[in-house]
Amino acid sequence: MIKRDIRSTASAIILTMGLMDAASMAQAQTMPADGSDIVVTARRSSEKLKDVPASISVIDNSTIKNAGVVTITQMTNLVSGMTIVANTSQVGDTQINIRGINGARDAESNVALVVDGILKTNTSALNQYQGDLQQVEILKGPQGAYYGRNAAAGAIVMTTKAPGDMFVVEGRASYATQDTRLLQGSVSGPISETAGFVLSGDYRSTDGFYRNTGPTPATRGHSVDDSRNWNIGGRIVLTPTDADRIDLKARYGKIRATPLAFDAVFALPGFAGAFGNPLFDEDVNDHKLVYNRNIRGANRLTSKEASAKFSHDMGWATLTSWVSYSNIREDLLSDAAAGSLGRFNQRASCRASVAALSAAGVQLPQPQFLAPTPEASILGAYTPTTCDGIQYTVRNQKDVSGEIRLASNPGGPLSWFAGAYYLHINRHFGTAINEDQGLGALRSLYNGPASINPTSLLFDDRYKTNVYAGFGSLEYALSDRLTFSGALRFDREDRKVDPLVPNVIDPITNGPINPGFSVGAIVPKSRKYQQLQPKVAIRFKASDELNLFADWGVGFKAGGFNSQGSTAIIDQNFNGPLGSNINISDDYRKERSSAYEAGFKASLFDRRLTMDGAVYYTTVHDMQFFEFYTGNFGILRVVSNIDKVRLYGAEMSLSYRVVPGWTLFANGNVTRSKILKNNTRADTVGNKSPNTSDYTINLGTQVIEPIGEGLNLTFRADYRITGPTWFSTVQNQTKRSIFDLFFPGLGTGEYAKSRRDAYGILDLRAGVQAERWSLTGFVRNLTKKKYLTEVVVAPEFGGEFVSQGEGRTIGLELGWRL
Known part of the structure; x- marks a missing residue:
């Protein structure tokens, strides 16, 4: 099967590249539709996109509007080799993967987010409204030399109005199925000859696609994936x-949503054979998600941000400094997953709810089964009983950061900059499993007996971080055709x-x-992490139509601390009873990556055809990876390290203007990966890097056709194919689960069916456009393709937790624009 996947992947990419005479990439082009050069700032100075010796995808203002880009997920789906997991666990949780380097839930981001020249440090900001976007640049590969910590996979550079x-x-308003509403806009203009303002905001809401079908009156019929959010910002x-x-900016926003849109899937072939029910050993792609919880989930996030940026041109150089403040508070309340392993079985509320539901004839989705007592029942996660308990999680972060930088002014063969950076983070993270007595839920981490x-x-910890960095860059043009550049940054992080x-x-x-506490006192800890992050690049201008480049860089993510007590839980519940040999620590190591890249950027036929391509090879040491454990102890979220991972691949994009107004x-992208060493789970060596799709393919077209009276007919189609994806280091393997302690010989999980299949999503937009207004109809996921957004594998639980993607939206x- 794997060989067949490789052949199909290669064929798909060859076909994509074969469209060179009839294809384009409007969203990662080297020039806009009018033929002028795109200017980018991804390397912290203004330069033409075609001259940058690195792979950059650019989503300009026209593409943002013509493609209807609203969310970070829609933005990501326009870029090759880039995937995202968002809004599955909680609204502040966003994991971006670029070329196989993935962000780990509960750790720091692996992608730098830069908005109007200011570096954002909270991962929760990735999936939030940042203002009236004018351009987005995605710089691929480690960018630690330019942006420091947490730019291991790349950088997302946003420019707002x-x-x-x-x-x-100007703005836009839309209404769609699932009662999906959007109102987004801005007002801007001069205050005086030396001052101007922008006031921007948005409101988004949806009732979601999926409903709770359980018997509990308080939750029956309610959405499990709805959201409401609004933001207002000023500049x-x-x-x-x-x-x-x-440059002064401020933003305030709120999000209200339903968290943890997961359903449990069993991977126990022994149970399937013993009970004659194949649903005990189900392919995650075939699972029919059923939501029947007795607790209505609630996820709240509030953001407050402010920044000030100052620049002074001294003639020979420009001095720039900025300071930024961010305060993002988030909590979630949800049904928990403790019922399947009997943590609350002896509690009166659990026994009473099971007896009452059984007497009422309530049926659970197969292979679960409801009997008069918890012991006689087969319960999964998130059931209508009170046996699951209630999960409450808090993630609050305040941070203050600042930077000062001196950069040469344009002109001459030599350009340079140097500067210093400081960041302070104060983060509170806690998660609790509380008993559900059927009397409601309290929003607090600790509730007395x-x-x-x-x-x-209860896990409850406060994390404090101080980051100090110094950086610099030099670029020298040896001739009109050959340019060398180098950058260096040193980061030290005290945690x-x-x-x-x-x-x-x-x-x-x-x-x-x-x-x-059962193995000793839980005491404060501190660690220091530091890394030198170089980057070198060379660009050769072979002709006016062809640029060649090569670069090498180092990426870095600081280590950190898991919830204190994590090691004890793993040892007591898995390593001892099951012999699992899982090596989890209360702290995790820093991640380091070294990446090589070579590529080209070209244009032909009077710049009607543009294309760029690259090959890359990356080695990651101590890759940070999120692991989820559940048992009769409750739940545990930890970050582990994969000692060594190899990533390599190739990507290409093509852009062709068939005639003025018509673009294809x-x-x-193809990424190949392999785990070379993993002391956390030693038997996973040889598996693929988790969360890394084998390939991505984008195909589409855009038409803007004048129809008279100052009107244009517009049409755009985007088809995105995402290749097969493993989400865990445990892949085509078997693992002994907790169930084997109660049903010896039957409780071994098998995870060959935990890989997400390849899938394709087709989006269409068509409408009429005038100078000051436009009216557009749109369909997202036209074919109603069913797909999974995330698969969280829990080997010692004997299954997976899956979240389903969005259905069709019309x-x-x-x-x-007035």
């Missing part, structure tokens, strides 16, 4: 002199964790509320 000399009111730009510029939600398991869990008894198990586009959009 700046005030101009005229008052402008003031002052130019008191020709040499000075002051006499409360309506006694806390049974500290203070445990906040009280040393009290769990009223359910009569053990400590955090199992770590295509791009493709809507109408009105745009205006």
Whole structure:
């Protein structure tokens, strides 16, 4: 099967590249439709895209509007070799993968997010509204030399609307199926001859695609993937002199959503044979998701951000400095997953709810089974009983950062910059499993034994981080055709964790509320992480139509701390009873990557055809990876390290203007990966890197055709194919699960069916466009393709937790510019 996948992948990419005479990539082009050069700032200075010795995909303002880009997911789906997991666990959780380097949930981001020259540090900001976008640049490969920590996979550089000399009111509003609403816009203009403003905002809401079908009146019929969010932002730009510029920004936003849109899938072939039910050993791609929880989930996120940026042109160089403040608070309340392994089986509320539901004739989705008692029942996760408990999670982060940089002004063969950076983070992360007594839910991490939600398991820690960095860059043009560049950055990160869990008894198990207390005191810890991050590049201008480049760089993500007590839980529940040999620590190591890249950028036929391509080879040491464990102890979220991973691949994009107004586009990426060493799970060596799709392919076309009276007919089609994807280091393997302790010989899980299949999504847009308005109809996922957004493999649980992607959306959009 794997060989067949490789052949099909290669064939698909060859076909994509074969469209050279009839394809284009409007979203990663080297020039806009009018033939002028795109200017980018991804390397922290303004330069023509075609001259940058690196792979950059650019989504310009026209593509943002013509493709209807609203979310980071839609943006990601336009870029080859880039995938995303968002809005599956909680709204502040976004994991981006570029060329096989993935972000780990609960760790730092692997992609730098830069908005109007200011580096954002909170991963929760990745999936939030940043203002009226004018251009987005995705710089691929390690960019630590330019952006430091957490730019291991690349950088996303956003440019938002700046005030101009005229008052402008522009925006868009849309309504679509699932009661999906969008209102997004901005007002901008001058305040005086030396000052201007932008006021922007958005409102988005949807009822989602999936409903709770369980018997509980309080949750029946409610959406499990709805969301409501709004943001308002302001920007003031002052130019008191020709040499000075002051840029002030602020944003406030709120999100309300339903979290944890997961369903459990069993991977127990022994159970399937013993009980004659194949649903005990199901392919994740065939699973029919059923939501029947008795707790209505609630996810809340509030953002407050402000920044100030100052630049002064001294003639020979420009001094730039900025300071940024961010305060993002998030919590979630949800049904938990403790019922399947009986943590609350002896509690009166659990036994009463099972008996009542059984007497009422309630049926659980197969292969689950409801009997008069919990012991006689087969319960999965997130059931309508109170036996699951209630999960409550808090993730709050405040950070303050600042930078000062001195950069040469344009002109001459030599350009340079140098600077320093500081960041302080104060983060609080906690998660609790509380008893569900059928009396409601409290939004607090610790509830006493006499409360309506006694806390049974608690992880609660405060993390403080200080980051110090110095950096510089040199670029020298040896001739009109040959240019060398080099950049260097040193980051030092001081981290500290203070445990906040009280040393009290769990009223359910009569053990400590955090199992770590059973093997000793949980005490504060501190660690220092540092890394030198170089990058070198060479560009050769073979002709006016062809640029060749090669580069090498180092990426870095600091290590950190898991919830204190994680090691004790793994040892007590898996390594001891099951002999699992899982090596999890209360802290995880820093991640380092070394990446080589070579490529070209070309244009032909009077710049009607543009194309670029690259090959890359990356070695990652101590890749950070999120692991999820569940058992009768509750749940555990940790970050582990994969000691060594090899990644290599190729990508290509093509752009062809058939005639003025008609564009065809295509791009493709193939990534091959292999785990070379993994002490966390030693038997996974040889498997693929998790969360890395084998390939991505984008095909499409765009037409803008004048029809008279100042009107244009517009049409755009985007077809995105995402290749097969493993989400865990455990792949085509077997693992002994907790169930084997109760059903010896039957509880071994088999995970060959945990790979997500390849899938394709077709989006269409068509409408009429005038100078000041547009009216567009759109369909997302035209064919109603069913696919999974994430598969969280829990080998010791004997299954997976899966989240389903969006269905078909049909809507109408009105745009205006006044």
